[in-house]
Structure formats: structure tokens, C-alpha cells
Amino acid sequence: MTPHTPPPQERGRRRRATLLTAAVDLLTEGGFAAVTHRAVARRAHLPLAATTYYFTSRDQLLAEAFAQLVQTELTTIRTWITDHGLTALADQIATTDRHRQLGLWELYVHAGRDPVLQQIARRWTDGCVQLIAETLHQPPGHPRVRLLYTTVSTLWLEQLVEQRPLDETRTLLAIAIENASPPT
């Protein structure tokens, strides 16, 4: 009857992907509550039933959207860091679409109540730590890396939510990076 999993036919696979993208967009725009079957279908220019045809439930749709968002953001950040360096991350946060990342954090927190999402949340953290480890040329397990990540993470979220003046964030970030640099 209903696949709810990778659909066998080409057109179906494309449709599923379209729905997922629409879900991610809505998530980033209106957050969480905006991701309804109807809204997703409308955004994807597909009939309402398509959403229940390709996804068992709204929860599954949300989970997959979260996973996709995590994936996308991680690669975006990786590119940015490669191009501009870790120190400039503060500006990246200010530059990039706030809502996009607010949606990510919204789901991240929600993951605390949902084991399925929790797994994806861990992937997000691991990915960020990994990224910082690469930048610092240190193993991901090292406390220095881990601690720098915690600082980056909070500054990031704080910037998104509270929109404090940017220069303070920049300063703190610079200090934290300095502290975390290997003694050589």
C-alpha cells in the first residue's frame, strides 16, 4: 500500500525528496509547529495525501527533516571554516539565516523528549566536535577540543536567540580559540 520508506519508482523518490525539502524550509521559517501535513504538501505543490503516503507519520517526517537539516548545516559550516577560519565563525552566525538555525536548535531541544531525534542530536554534536578537532589538528576526544566546542556552541545559540552585540561574541570566541590552541 504505502511505502513510507524509499519508494521504488523514480518519480516517487523525487516527490519524497521534494516533501522533505519543503518540510525543512517550513521548519526553518516558522519553526517546528509550522511543519504540518497540509503546509508541507502545499509548499511542495503536492496533494495532501502525498505526505501520509511517503511518511508514516508527522513524527517521521520531522525526524527526517531534522536529519537533513543537520547534514546540510554541517557541510555549510565546514565550507565556511575552510574558507574563512574558525575565528570568523561569529560572523558566519550573524550572516547566515537566523531562522534556519533556530529551527535546528528547536528540534535539538525537542530531541530531549524523543529518543529517535536524540540520536540525530548526538550526530549534530559529534559533527561539530569533529569539525573543531580538524581545525585544531587535534583528536576529537581531547578535552581542549571538547571545551572549545562548548564555548562555540553557547555563543552560537546565544547569538541566535538573544542577538547580543556581535563584537563581544567575537572577542570571547577569539579568547577561547587562543586558550584551546596547542602549547606547541
Place this chain on the structure above:
Amino acid sequence: MTPHTPPPQERGRRRRATLLTAAVDLLTEGGFAAVTHRAVARRAHLPLAATTYYFTSRDQLLAEAFAQLVQTELTTIRTWITDHGLTALADQIATTDRHRQLGLWELYVHAGRDPVLQQIARRWTDGCVQLIAETLHQPPGHPRVRLLYTTVSTLWLEQLVEQRPLDETRTLLAIAIENASPPT
């Protein structure tokens, strides 16, 4: 007609407080979406219309509940730190009701989309920083304090959402506190 503000009469003021408490409870239990007029009224053993009588809208109710939650949590943590020290904060996180704090963070992130909540979110951050400053006997503006807060904050949220093994959190927290201690 409707006060929507501090009600003049005693009974009314009590009722309003009851509704607020009920809202906080629901927020912590089911998160965000669980705070509906009907649910709050039911929880407070009051008729549905009481919620619209004492609060202009659901948004206002949520905002006040958030403010109360922030207030409560801050004093709780202050007490804990005074009694057990900053290092033991990791155990506090594990001990205290997870859902209660998940609700707080949920609203914190949501504050990124709502200017009214944003103000309360800033109060939360400021309160935490202040707390750490007191513990370290240093001015709240000092980068050391600020940076220690970022670490504590992330470890806290991470513990709540991802439920990683506790000892790693404890270790990292200890290192961070060590780093942040004044050189003397």
C-alpha cells in the same frame, strides 16, 4: 471587563497565580505545545474562561510562565551551588527533573522568534553568569566568567538532550572550572 493584569481582588490574584503555576507544570511536562488554555484550566481546576480572563492571550500566558520558570530555576541553582559547590553542578543536572529544564530551554530557543520572550531569555543568561561570577568571586563582566558560563551552559543542555554518560560531563566541568580559577 477583563484585567489581564494584576487583578485587584484577593481571590482573583490567587487564581491567576494558580493558572500560572499550572502553565509552568504543563510546560515542563509536555513542553511548549502542551500549554493550551484548556489544559491549563483543567490542571488548575478552573473553568476555561478563566484563562482568557486573566491573560490577554496564550502568548502572554506563555511569556509569564517562562519568566516564572526562569526565576524559579535560578534560585534553585543558587541554592544548590551554595550547598554543594559549582563542581557538583553536573550531578544537579542529572538529579533535577529533566523535563523541567527541557521546558525552559524549549522556551529559550523559541525566544529567538519572539521579542518579548527574548528579553526574558537575556535575563536567564545574565542570571547564570551572575551566579558563576559570585561563585568565582569575580566581576560578571570578566571573560573568564563569561567563558566558564558558555561551557557550563552547553554541558548542561547536552546532558539534558543527549543524556551522555555523566562522568565525561563531570570531568570536563572540572577542567573548565580549573581553567577559570583566578591565578592567585
Place this chain on the structure above:
DNA sequence: CCTAAACTGGCACGGCCGTCCCACTCCCGA
């Protein structure tokens, strides 16, 4: 004591929600 304001509580409207259902069309493989 009595009147106006504060408060109560039941009710209903309109809307959006997730999900299910079913007749229909298309396209792949035998």
C-alpha cells in the same frame, strides 16, 4: 444595605490539525 465593578462559568463559533479512505490513473515487468 445596595449598587457598580469584579468575577464566574457554560457555551459555541470557526479553524486547523493528523489521519484514514477509496476510486482512479499510470507504468513496470512478465
Place this chain on the structure above:
DNA sequence: TCGGGAGTGGGACGGCCGTGCCAGTTTAGG
């Protein structure tokens, strides 16, 4: 070529939502 499963789409059901309405009741203050 043709049968059947994959895919489609329109509609409907039951439920919960926020909010407005209003006749009734209580209570403070003159």
C-alpha cells in the same frame, strides 16, 4: 499486451485549538 501493484488526489471524520460572548453571581466600598 495486459494485469497488478505503485502512485495519485480529493474528500471526510473526529478532535482539539484560541477566543469571544453573555447571563449570572459574588464582593468591595460608599
